[in-house]
Amino acid sequence: MKITQDIKDSTIIMTLDGELDASSSVILDEELSDPEIMKYNKILVDCRSLNYISSAGLGVFISHLQRFEDAQIKLIFFNMQEKVRNVFEILGLDLLMTIVTNYEEAITIADE
């Protein structure tokens, strides 16, 4: 799993590249736990190159949702592959998280 961050004003675009499983999701947890991240009010997660997610990866996002919500930080996923989105849907997580089609849509929703 490779995670890159691109910062634009108050927005972080986080690009996930690879597979998020019980082994690799630790890296994501470290990134999202970084206190620095709370300085931004939008976290846009580019999932184009996220090829796989297991419960461990989902768990990392679940565990940070409330913290971001309390701090009024918007967490938005975009460019998600269909098979990965399907995993969110199996659990109904697509109803608890914001998943949109592409970057333009992510920006629009983030600015609302």
Add this chain to the structure above:
Amino acid sequence: MNNSIRVNCTKKNLKQIRDFVSEYLGQLALSDILVNQIVLAVDEICANLIIHANHEDPTKYIYLTITEPKNAVQFEITDNGLAFKSTDYKEPDLHEYVRMGKKGGVGIALVKRIMDKVEFTSKDGANACLLYKKIK
């Protein structure tokens, strides 16, 4: 085609298990989504066995065997670690997990929703998990 694999109990080996299952399923002409779901279910069970049943002890092993009963695919995963107690299983309440900031606990729910049959058996210190999925 080779239908079984043995790996020792480190999380790094989950990738090897997923690649093995993907490659096996590749010959069955299934959709990408279905292949991903089945790989995920096997990965979840193996992760639980490696982490919880065998405490990531690299001297311990888990074994996976794939068979094809009529119109289905079946996975048997065995180990000699702590037995899974299915009586301890509770359906996850996601809203509660979000409120609590809970990190784990949705893996078995995924497996149960994906597979048509999930069975755990234990005898004389050996445990087996059987996953069955209709594919036609």
